[in-house]
Amino acid sequence: MSTPLNSDPRIDQAAVTDESLQSAHDVLLGKQPDEKARYKLLPLNLLFLFSGLIFLAGTYLNRYAGHFDPHIYNENSIPVKGGAVAAVVVDPVVAGKKLFNNAACNTCHMVNGVGQPGAIPPLVGSDWVTGSEERIIRIVLHGLQGPITVNGANYNSAMPPFGRVAGSGFNWSDDKIASVVTYVRQEWGNQAPPVTTAKVTEIRTKDGDRKPWTVDELQKLP
Numbered sequence: 001m002s003t004p005l006n007s008d009p010r011i012d013q014a015a016v017t018d019e020s021l022q023s024a025h026d027v028l029l030g031k032q033p034d035e036k037a038r039y040k041l042l043p044l045n046l047l048f049l050f051s052g053l054i055f056l057a058g059t060y061l062n063r064y065a066g067h068f069d070p071h072i073y074n075e076n077s078i079p080v081k082g083g084a085v086a087a088v089v090v091d092p093v094v095a096g097k098k099l100f101n102n103a104a105c106n107t108c109h110m111v112n113g114v115g116q117p118g119a120i121p122p123l124v125g126s127d128w129v130t131g132s133e134e135r136i137i138r139i140v141l142h143g144l145q146g147p148i149t150v151n152g153a154n155y156n157s158a159m160p161p162f163g164r165v166a167g168s169g170f171n172w173s174d175d176k177i178a179s180v181v182t183y184v185r186q187e188w189g190n191q192a193p194p195v196t197t198a199k200v201t202e203i204r205t206k207d208g209d210r211k212p213w214t215v216d217e218l219q220k221l222p
């Protein structure tokens, strides 16, 4: 057989005889199947293990997940019964304590209400706290400045207004003011009657928008 000129040498190399093709296939067909490459059934013990875990997880969630009721987790959510919204009774002392300690009163008067010597008067045992409810409502709504004597010690500083007053960082509603005032009147051994939201609304309406109070001004009022 003469080799044609310019023939591609790769074609010549690839050429095989029928016999060699046949024997190459014989080799492949004679091989044993590769068992390891096949899928196998999930081992029974693993199946039992995972079934058991899923069962336990289901039992656990059923027992401890509170049936995924939002009210179990969210203390502020409003419980809904039979389509009607039931009234939530929030203890003003509990709500007031939260407000007091949420970077508000506590930053100056301290968590335990003792104030800071020479700078911030105490709320513990103070007549300004346990005395006239109108007076303390006014102080918290519009703030206080100038000299004041509390538990026999003198102070002369300024307390910011917490009511909706222009220029104040605080924008508390009447019920927030009522809660925090009720809280300070009943915490740390203080014993004074609670203050209602209606009373705060009444004072706020009467006083309107005004600058911080002074002790002189407050003493002329009930």
Ligand code: HEC
Binding pocket: 100, 104, 105, 106, 107, 108, 109, 119, 120, 121, 122, 123, 126, 127, 128, 129, 136, 139, 140, 144, 145, 146, 147, 148, 150, 155, 156, 157, 158, 159, 160, 162, 180, 181, 184
């Ligand atoms: C930025 C500091 C500051 C914050 C915040 C603050 N106060 Fe005061 N408070 C003062 C100062 C200062 C005085 C005294 C003002 C003066 O010298 O005229 C005062 C006075 C008072 C008084 C009258 C005096 C007394 O000690 O009994 C009451 C009541 C009071 N604060 C309650 C509160 C409540 C309630 C809050 C939170 C809602 C609050 N204060 C937040 C600084 C603060």
